[in-house]
Amino acid sequence: MFPIVLSLPLLLGHTVPQEPQAGPYSLVFLYTGLSRPSKGLPRFQATAFLNDQAFFRYDSDGGRAEPVGLWAQIEGMEDWEKESQLQRAREEIFLETLKDIMDYYKDSQGSHTFQGMFGCELGSNRSSGAFWRYAYDGRDFIEFNTEIPAWVPLDPAAKDTKKKWEAERVYVQRAKAYLEEECPRLLRRHLNYSRSHLDRQAPPTVSITSHVVPRRNSTLKCLASDFYPQTISLHWSRAGKVCKSRSGDALPSGNGTYQSWVTVKVPPEDRAPYFCHIEHSGLSQPLAVQWNERQKAKTKVTLGAQPQ
Structure with missing residues (x-):
């Protein structure tokens, strides 16, 4: 018994030329196992990410690793049959570890969740x-420390897991x-196939909407959409001063880009x-996109990416 990522020979492929690159770039795997999955959810699922973009998924219902998004159209990036065998x-080992934890706590009732996340950055x-860490029912469970090197238990049940995973020193190495x-x-x-996609700069499209209630503060909402990468800054100003506002996180749009918004309250007498x-x-x-009283009847202003 040893950590899940070492269960089969790794698919390293051919030697990759050492090309200059800026970065940072990251490869991250997220695993989730459920003891009693609800209807429509698989017992086990895995997603691999390049930076913040999912590039393949696997679940216990389908039993196959399949590329998603842009990567579904790229030939030769991965041997998906071998990747499916690996997943x-x-x-199997991931769900066995979940059962071991439940046996330790003598808790076979209810639904329990085991999650793992590991990866690297360039x-x-x-x-x-x-990094390489696991969690059980939302609590830190065990993590790998490369400096020692060793698995570090963060939960009482993880001491047994550590013994299994370190039964032979070679597994730690x-x-x-x-x-x-x-x-x-x-x-x-993977960057040989993905660098141009991960390095792309997609500027935001901006729209402004207003919600007016008679004799009450109106609300202006500024929505930025279809931008990449994820980091963006949004705020409202009036008379050269930053306004108190409410904003949302930059969230995926479902097409490989992001969207975010910021709102501000405007008193009815403010012109x-x-x-x-x-x-x-x-x-x-x-x-900088302007909204004023003369525009309030036009509830949406859509602009391209060019600064004004």
């Missing part, structure tokens, strides 16, 4: 970080090698112009 082996073509050598090598290989300010790496300079 099926990881599924910056300037060099490994700049790696292989876990360290995976995080520090093999994962970065696999990431470099001053308001500006929505947007900063994003896809813009050559910050964008």
Whole structure:
């Protein structure tokens, strides 16, 4: 018994040329196992991410690893049959570990969740970080420390897991090698097919809507959509001063881009112009979109990506 990622020979492919790159780039795997999945949910599912973009998924219902999004159209990036075999082996060990934890706590009732996350990061073509950790029912369970190296229990039941995973010292060394050598090598290989997509700069499209209630504060909402990468800054200003506002996180739009918003309350007697300010790496300079009293009948203003 040893950590799930080491259950089959790793699919490292051919040697990858050492090309200059900026980064950072990351390769992350997220696993979730359920003791009693509700209807419509698989008992086990895995998703692999390049940076913040999911590039393949696997679940126990289908039993196959399949590329998603842009990667479904890329030939030669991965041997999906071998990847499916690997994920099926990881599924078996992952769910066995979940059962061991439940046996430790003598808790076979109810639904329990076991999650794992591991991966690595590259910056300037060099490994700049790696992690490997697990959680049980939302609590930290065990994590790998590459400095020791060893599995570090974070839960009483994890002491038994540590014994199993460290039964032979070679498994600890292989876990360290995976995080520090093999994962970065696999990431470099995937970047041969994905770098241009991950490096793209998609500027936001901006729309403004107003919600007016007679004799009450009206609400202006500035929505930025279809932008990539995820980081963006939005705020409202009036008379050159930043307004108190409410904003939402940048969330996936479902097409590989993101959207975010910011709202501001405007008193009914206020006739001053308001500006929505947007900063994003896809813009050559910050964008300021004006909304004023004369425009309130026009409830939506859609702009392209060019600064004004």
